[in-house]
Amino acid sequence: MFIYLEDTLITDPKLLYEKSYEIRRHNMKTIVKAKLGHTGGDLSVTDILTTLYFGVLNVDPSNPTDPERDRLILSKGHCSGAFYTILAYRGFFPVEMLDTYEQALSPLNGHPSNTKLPGIEASTGPLGHGLPFGVGTAIAAKMDKSPRRVFVITGDGELQEGSNWEAAMSAAHHKLDNLTVIIDRNGLQQGDYTEATNRLEPLADKWRAFGWEVVEVDGHDHAALLDLFQRVPLQKGKPTCVLAHTHKGQGVSFVKDQVGWHHRVMTQEELAQALVELGEVQA
Amino acid sequence: MSEKFDCRDAFGKALEELAASDERVVVVVNDSVGSSKLNAFKKAFPERVVNVGIAEQDLIGVSAGLANGGKRPFVSGASCFLTGRATEQIKVDLAYSHANVKVCGMSSGIAYGELGASHHSIEDIAWMRAIADMTIIVPADPVETYQAMHAIHKFDGPVFLRVSRYPVPVVHPEGYQFEIGKAVQLREGSDITIIANGTMVTVALQGAELLAQQGIQARVLNLATVRPIDQQAILKAASETKGIITIEEATTSGSMGGAVAEVVVQNQPVPMRLLGFPGVFMPTGSVSFLFDYFGLNPAGIEKAAFELLGR
Ligand SMILES: Cc1ncc(C[n+]2csc(CCOP(=O)(O)OP(=O)(O)O)c2C)c(N)n1
Ligand SMILES: [Mg+2]
Numbered sequence: 318m319f320i321y322l323e324d325t326l327i328t329d330p331k332l333l334y335e336k337s338y339e340i341r342r343h344n345m346k347t348i349v350k351a352k353l354g355h356t357g358g359d360l361s362v363t364d365i366l367t368t369l370y371f372g373v374l375n376v377d378p379s380n381p382t383d384p385e386r387d388r389l390i391l392s393k394g395h396c397s398g399a400f401y402t403i404l405a406y407r408g409f410f411p412v413e414m415l416d417t418y419e420q421a422l423s424p425l426n427g428h429p430s431n432t433k434l435p436g437i438e439a440s441t442g443p444l445g446h447g448l449p450f451g452v453g454t455a456i457a458a459k460m461d462k463s464p465r466r467v468f469v470i471t472g473d474g475e476l477q478e479g480s481n482w483e484a485a486m487s488a489a490h491h492k493l494d495n496l497t498v499i500i501d502r503n504g505l506q507q508g509d510y511t512e513a514t515n516r517l518e519p520l521a522d523k524w525r526a527f528g529w530e531v532v533e534v535d536g537h538d539h540a541a542l543l544d545l546f547q548r549v550p551l552q553k554g555k556p557t558c559v560l561a562h563t564h565k566g567q568g569v570s571f572v573k574d575q576v577g578w579h580h581r582v583m584t585q586e587e588l589a590q591a592l593v594e595l596g597e598v599q600a
Numbered sequence: 601m602s603e604k605f606d607c608r609d610a611f612g613k614a615l616e617e618l619a620a621s622d623e624r625v626v627v628v629v630n631d632s633v634g635s636s637k638l639n640a641f642k643k644a645f646p647e648r649v650v651n652v653g654i655a656e657q658d659l660i661g662v663s664a665g666l667a668n669g670g671k672r673p674f675v676s677g678a679s680c681f682l683t684g685r686a687t688e689q690i691k692v693d694l695a696y697s698h699a700n701v702k703v704c705g706m707s708s709g710i711a712y713g714e715l716g717a718s719h720h721s722i723e724d725i726a727w728m729r730a731i732a733d734m735t736i737i738v739p740a741d742p743v744e745t746y747q748a749m750h751a752i753h754k755f756d757g758p759v760f761l762r763v764s765r766y767p768v769p770v771v772h773p774e775g776y777q778f779e780i781g782k783a784v785q786l787r788e789g790s791d792i793t794i795i796a797n798g799t800m801v802t803v804a805l806q807g808a809e810l811l812a813q814q815g816i817q818a819r820v821l822n823l824a825t826v827r828p829i830d831q832q833a834i835l836k837a838a839s840e841t842k843g844i845i846t847i848e849e850a851t852t853s854g855s856m857g858g859a860v861a862e863v864v865v866q867n868q869p870v871p872m873r874l875l876g877f878p879g880v881f882m883p884t885g886s887v888s889f890l891f892d893y894f895g896l897n898p899a900g901i902e903k904a905a906f907e908l909l910g911r
Binding site for chain 1: 631632633634652656657658680681685712714718719883884
């Protein structure tokens, strides 16, 4: 039976903030240990993911396939480092497993796969898969007359993939007010700024024109994110698009907003500095 | 054979030369300038780079249009996304339309190692091979990559060039001349034949060395062009040696090994062993870990040879 898990959720934004920095620290250590990972994008999406998993989503780590669970689809699957850290801290698998990130035969593959770990809805990594998947599972929820909600997180560069716009059109057509897309609008993609590569603006207008209810938010403001995610859908009969303004590399000064940090890995010295900036208490 | 090279460097160098000598040459990328090692190219020819962003279907369509407009497009991006996301565009816009576009798949095979099956491109050869009129080339080293670039520039029609990032030594002798459609024999032998391409040519040569220590003389062919396939070299091997091992960094379903088997089984049947990835999604692991895990190493070749020779 469907059990509503509100009791287990954190509703104090300050605690969510602290949690997200604890997760950042662990994540950065994991990446440096593995010598692989997406440093910038992980730091960009951590506050959104932390708020959802610890403050919003109706998911039960002890019953991860509960049909009535909310669905979270991380379409920007290259940010597996942040994703796995949050899933582990939320209890989907032991935190110690993070030590096996990208190691031989580990289920913690470079990109998340639903066949390898509990709590993962969709195998992602190739960009532009999450939103169509989200539309499908949102339609299924409507068919079931279920109150479960669907959240899809995409990158902004990712929106250059046409599949997103095909899905955006069908989501509005099907009046999927149970579907929310959160765009990690950090302005950067792999090799350059989004606006220097293939311009996205005016992005909010595009989503509005596709029939979505659009809201803009500071993607690092836990209070604002929490309030917003608790309230969606904002408009009956319309899917919600959250344009989350973020910084790639948020929390680490020398990574923040830098083109070169898409998948650069910190040196030991850089990690030491990053951990101080991320609030690690020095012994 | 000790120094190793990332073939993307030879690719970039050849492209710069081609752009310098032929003003029609343009590069079309999907946010893949860095991952294609084209930063120097972009610096030298900024106006000759068309970056469509992260949009592979658009990428191939735009390339077909550029060719229609008199340009000579070289498309470059991660092979998994190019050949996977845009398969139908490649089929219709390029092959069916005989567009003069060169599709250069970077970091092919399992070069992305730990990034996992979604980023591996082990299906690309089979996918491209199923499309009529696609010429398919899988160079083994920087020398061959460089020469293949010049050869496909001269060639009229769509080509899939498969480039790895996994470091390989030079396997070709001084004075080697790559020719589209021609297999090249890198080692003589009359007991069995090992046919390889791409990163596996080095492994094939090491395997042949191991077999020689057991008194087995293995012929080694580099079958860089998978289509059009060198029937003559394959049938010669089938008639002059007792069996054929193919080895490649690709799925064993429908890739180079399958192409060789199609020739062999219809003309001169001999026992074969197809080495590659056997139709499974790979576990997490580095490239070298996965090569060993699936027996793509000299020991794997030895085992296959023993099976073929009944040892
Ligand atoms: C279909 C596809 N093409 C290319 C890539 C390679 N790639 C991985 S991440 C990335 C940039 C993504 O940028 P964005 O969506 O803005 O993500 P973020 O800035 O949050 O890291 C690219 C091009 C991919 N994963 N999938
Ligand atoms: Mg971005």
